[in-house]
Amino acid sequence: MVYINDNYLKLKAGYLFPEIARRVKAFTEQNPQANIIRMGIGDVTEPLPQVCIQAMHQAVDEMAHRQTFKGYGPEQGYDFLRQAIAQNDFQSRGAPITPDEIFVSDGSKCDCANILDILGNQNVIAVTDPVYPVYVDTNVMAGHTGQADASGEYAGLVYMRATSENNFVPAIPEQKVDVIYLCSPNNPTGAVFSRQQLTAWVDYARNNKALILFDAAYEAFISDPTIPHSIYEIDGATECAVEFRSFSKTAGFTGTRCAFTVIPKSLQGHTRSGETVDLWRLWNRRHTTKFNGVSYIIQKGAEAVYSDAGRQQIRSLIDHYMTNARLIRESLEQSGLKVFGGINAPYCWVQTPNQTRSWDFFDHLLHKAHVVCTPGSGFGSAGEGYVRFSAFNSRENVQQAMKRVTSCL
Numbered sequence: 001m002v003y004i005n006d007n008y009l010k011l012k013a014g015y016l017f018p019e020i021a022r023r024v025k026a027f028t029e030q031n032p033q034a035n036i037i038r039m040g041i042g043d044v045t046e047p048l049p050q051v052c053i054q055a056m057h058q059a060v061d062e063m064a065h066r067q068t069f070k071g072y073g074p075e076q077g078y079d080f081l082r083q084a085i086a087q088n089d090f091q092s093r094g095a096p097i098t099p100d101e102i103f104v105s106d107g108s109k110c111d112c113a114n115i116l117d118i119l120g121n122q123n124v125i126a127v128t129d130p131v132y133p134v135y136v137d138t139n140v141m142a143g144h145t146g147q148a149d150a151s152g153e154y155a156g157l158v159y160m161r162a163t164s165e166n167n168f169v170p171a172i173p174e175q176k177v178d179v180i181y182l183c184s185p186n187n188p189t190g191a192v193f194s195r196q197q198l199t200a201w202v203d204y205a206r207n208n209k210a211l212i213l214f215d216a217a218y219e220a221f222i223s224d225p226t227i228p229h230s231i232y233e234i235d236g237a238t239e240c241a242v243e244f245r246s247f248s249k250t251a252g253f254t255g256t257r258c259a260f261t262v263i264p265k266s267l268q269g270h271t272r273s274g275e276t277v278d279l280w281r282l283w284n285r286r287h288t289t290k291f292n293g294v295s296y297i298i299q300k301g302a303e304a305v306y307s308d309a310g311r312q313q314i315r316s317l318i319d320h321y322m323t324n325a326r327l328i329r330e331s332l333e334q335s336g337l338k339v340f341g342g343i344n345a346p347y348c349w350v351q352t353p354n355q356t357r358s359w360d361f362f363d364h365l366l367h368k369a370h371v372v373c374t375p376g377s378g379f380g381s382a383g384e385g386y387v388r389f390s391a392f393n394s395r396e397n398v399q400q401a402m403k404r405v406t407s408c409l
Contacts, residue, residue, distance in 0.1 A: 010140050012148040016133050016378035017041050020362075027366055037401040039328075040372040042187070042347070042390045044252040045397075046320060048301070049313035052251060055304035059297040070296040075288040077104025077260065081299045084306040085260060089245065095232035101264050101280065103287050104294050104302075106257040108217050108244040113138040114290075115213060115242060115261070118282040119269070123178035126158040128170050130188055130379030130386075132215070135181045151381040161382050162189060168340060168349070169197055172204050180205065182231075183215040185222060188379050188388040189349040190341015192227045198234050205240035211269070211279075212241040217259075220250040220318055222344045238264035242279070249346065249392070251305050251314055258294055258302045321346045324398045325391035331402035332389075335409050346391040349376070353409060361387055369404035 020040050028034060047053075062068035076082070082099035090097035105111050112134055125144055127135050136154065139145055146155025153159060158177050160170035168191035182201065184193040193201070205212050212231065219229040231237045243262040247253035267279040304310045329342040332350055342348040350373075352361040358375035365371045365387075376386030391398070 005141070005143075007141050007143045010145065010147055010154070011137060012152045016374070019378070020372065020374065023363070024366065024372055034370045036366075036370050036372060037393070037397050037404070038372045039389050039393060039398075039401055040374040042249065042392050044249060044254050044321075044392050045394055046252060046317055048252050048256070049305070049310060049317065051304045051307055051309040051313055052301040056297050056301040059300040063297070073293045073296050073299070075291055075293045076100075076284070077102065077294065078296065078299050081303045082260075084303050085245075088306045090230060090232060090262075093228075093230060093233050095230050096238060097232055097262055097264065102260050102262055103283065104258065104260045104299065105287075105291065106259065106294055107248070108215065108246040108259040108261070109134055111244050111259065111261040112213065112215060114286070115283070116142045116144070117286050117290075118279065119179060119211075120272070122272075124158060124176070125156070125179045125181075126160055126173055126177040127181045128162050128183070128186070129153075129159040129381060130162060130376060130383035131181065132183060132187050133379065135213075136380075153381060159380070159382075162186070162191065163382060164338075164340065164351075167191060169193060172200060176208050176210075178208075178210050180210055180212045181215070182212055183217075184228075185218040185345035185347075186341075187215075187218065187345075188347055188374065188376065188383065190343070190345035190347045192222060192224070192344045195226065195228050195234070198228055198231060198237075202231070202234045202237050202240060206236050209270075210240065211267070212237075214241050214243045216243055217246040218249055218345055219245070220314070221322060221346050223322070224344055227344060232262070232264075238266050240267070242267065247302050247305065250318075251302070251310075252317060253298075253302070256298050256301065258298050320395070321391045324393060324395065327395075327398055328389050328391060328402060331406055335406040337409070342391070348389040348391070350387050350389060352376075352385050352387060355385060358384055358387055365405060365408070368408040369401070371401045371405055 082102045085102050086097050086099045148154050162168040162170045168189040214231040231241045246259035263280045263283045265280045268276050269279050325342040328348045329339045332339050338351040340349040358377040362375045374388040376383030
């Protein structure tokens with residue numbers, strides 16, 4: 001007899017984005033002539049920066065010669081990329097991160113899930129609500145929760161409400177928690193943590209021996225110079241935080257796959273008996289056992305992001321998407337909708353009109369405007385009454401989508 005992991009049976013429903021795909025597929029099969037504009041999933045649309053393409057081409061050519069051929073690379077990532085990351089993303093901002101504390105991977109989504117391999121089942125886990133579904137679902141899969149209730153919330157998790165009343169930045173929990181998921185700029189709300197707010201979280205984590213799992217996948221979209229790009233810009237964060245980063249949205253690597261996770265060597269956890277253990281050692285053991293590393297070709301492309309030409313081309317990409325975000329925000333606001341985000345993040349978090357439920361408004365826009373957004377309730381119960389619009393699209397599509405949406409409100 002083969003036994004399964006029963007925790008998977010606790011999952012309330014299908015993952016959010018496959019459900020969106022299912023509904024869109026059903027509609028297009030019934031309406032094959034409909035021109036669907038997809039503004040739901042946050043997938044990039046613009047070509048990779050030319051400097052990255054050139055670096056990848058050169059790397060491919062190297063693979064054609066015995067003298068420069070590369071086989072298995074270091075699981076943690078090539079030194080050339082980790083050094084570029086440490087210097088440009090952290091040390092340049094006063095964050096004391098070294099190359100050997102960086103682990104290159106094929107996606108921050110994977111890392112956000114895989115980090116649970118080294119954390120115990122007895123931790124009290126806190127998530128924001130609304131929240132990126134991966135944080136919750138992977139904890140369910142790992143057996144860290146009980147069953148879901150009627151609202152879809154799982155027993156055993158601490159939900160930190162992010163609402164318009166608190167500017168979508170939740171308050172620090174009154175009870176003691178052990179693991180805290182934070183995302184800034186936030187997916188889905190587009191909210192960002194100020195330096196003062198992040199400092200309060202770091203202080204809480206240090207005082208309570210808690211661990212912050214900080215998702216900074218969208219940090220490149222921050223335009224406000226007062227907003228931290230990394231939690232390690234906050235004093236003491238290397239003692240209490242893991243940070244996840246990605247080239248997916250920064251440089252358009254959603255299809256080429258490259259990201260990294262930072263595990264400071266000063267991070268510590270504890271065994272059931274109270275012994276102190278370095279988390280870096282555990283993650284290194286996990287990473288080198290279960291992962292063979294990102295392709296040399298892709299890592300050379302990622303390294304090019306940090307060149308002078310790379311910075312200019314990345315800036316152009318980000319400006320393109322943030323202009324889209326501005327157009328979405330302005331168009332919907334002019335139509336009378338309340339819009340959040342879209343300033344330091346590529347997502348607009350939109351309150352539905354007349355208290356319409358999220359999935360109902362999703363279906364309305366799909367059927368009437370042929371535009372796909374993301375229902376806010378898919379991010380948690382506090383997301384009910386909202387939808388998310390992604391700025392990752394062509395300018396033409398964004399302008400056309402906004403005309404359609406505003407005409408059917």
